[in-house]
Amino acid sequence: EIVLTQSPATLSLSPGESATLSCRASQNVNRYLAWYQQKPGQAPRLVIYDASNRATGIPARFSGSGSGTDFTLTISSLEPEDFAVYYCKQRGEWPATFGGGTKVEI
Amino acid sequence: EVQLVESGGGLVKPGGSLRLSCIGSGFTFSSYSMNWVRQAPGKGLEWVSSISRGSDYIYYADSMKGRFTISRDNAKNSLYLQLNSLRADDTAVYYCARGLNDIVHDAFDIWGQGTMVTVSS
Numbered sequence: 275e276i277v278l279t280q281s282p283a284t285l286s287l288s289p290g291e292s293a294t295l296s297c298r299a300s301q302n303v304n305r306y307l308a309w310y311q312q313k314p315g316q317a318p319r320l321v322i323y324d325a326s327n328r329a330t331g332i333p334a335r336f337s338g339s340g341s342g343t344d345f346t347l348t349i350s351s352l353e354p355e356d357f358a359v360y361y362c363k364q365r366g367e368w369p370a371t372f373g374g375g376t377k378v379e380i
Numbered sequence: 381e382v383q384l385v386e387s388g389g390g391l392v393k394p395g396g397s398l399r400l401s402c403i404g405s406g407f408t409f410s411s412y413s414m415n416w417v418r419q420a421p422g423k424g425l426e427w428v429s430s431i432s433r434g435s436d437y438i439y440y441a442d443s444m445k446g447r448f449t450i451s452r453d454n455a456k457n458s459l460y461l462q463l464n465s466l467r468a469d470d471t472a473v474y475y476c477a478r479g480l481n482d483i484v485h486d487a488f489d490i491w492g493q494g495t496m497v498t499v500s501s
Contacts (some may be wrong), residue, residue: 275442308487310425315476317494318417318425323487329480330489361425365485369428369441 276301278362278373285378292311293349295360295376297335302342309338315356321360322347334351352378382406382490384476385494388484389495396466396499402476402492403458407452408479410434410454413479415488418472418497427489429461439484 277300287293297307310318322338323331325345335350349356357380361376362373388400402414416428429450430439438450449462459476473496477488 310488312425317491318477318488319491320480320487320489323480323489329487355439363425363427363487365487368439370430370485372425372427375424 275369276303276364276367276371278364280360280362280373280376282376283374284290284370285376286380287352288380289352290355291351291352292349293356293378295347295349295378297340297345297347297362297373299343299345299364299366299368305341306364307338307340307345308363308365310361310363311356311358312361318361328375334361349378352380382478384490384492386474386476386492386495388452389474389497391437391498391500392447392466393501394467398463398466398497400461400463400474400476400495400497402461404457404459404478407478407490409457411482413482413484413486414452414459415477415479416450416459417477417488417491418470419475419494420469420472423472425470430479430484431459433482437484463497466497468499471497471499 309322312318324340386402415430433493447465473494475494478490479486480489
């Protein structure tokens with residue numbers, strides 16, 4: 275199965291700063307990578323799909339890039355509601371797999 | 381409002397069974413693939429199973445194959461997950477999630493609130 279490695283595990287930043295999250299796949303997943311945001315006690319929320327497409331209702335400060343094995347989620351200016359755990363997930367091959375997550379904390 | 385609501389979780393002994401349900405509303409349920417994802421306490425997300433719109437294509441994570449069965453009833457806007465031979469490491473919140481488009485292997489754009497399954501003697 276394809277292993278997704280997210281880095282860093284924790285990102286400590288302040289509101290207004292920019293966040294850069296990385297997701298590396300053990301094999302080529304083309305652009306079939308999504309990013310999810312999860313806050314404590316809540317279900318995950320789709321942020322980015324197919325590497326760079328923002329999901330419905332996601333602010334423009336969120337952007338995704340990458341293809342093949344290396345992907346990046348960028349949050350250009352952190353708002354208080356952006357502090358959460360972010361997971362990447364690939365659909366390039368079965369089984370679908372998630373990365374271990376990056377916690378963005380204040 | 382587009383919504384998914386899970387039910388059926390609870391406390392079960394090792395080796396026991398449970399059936400989870402997920403009801404969709406606010407969208408044409410039969411037009412979307414559906415999925416189950418779980419999250420053990422304090423851990424990350426783990427994909428469990430996916431089913432196509434017409435149930436033609438079904439996929440499972442290897443660790444659940446043979447023990448879990450996904451199904452759907454489009455007339456009832458419902459998704460199910462039958463859990464058999466449960467083990468302690470199946471303890472998790474189980475989420476149902478809608479596929480973004482009509483293909484079975486897709487991003488998950490709508491999630492339910494989750495239902496907790498606890499396997500313990």
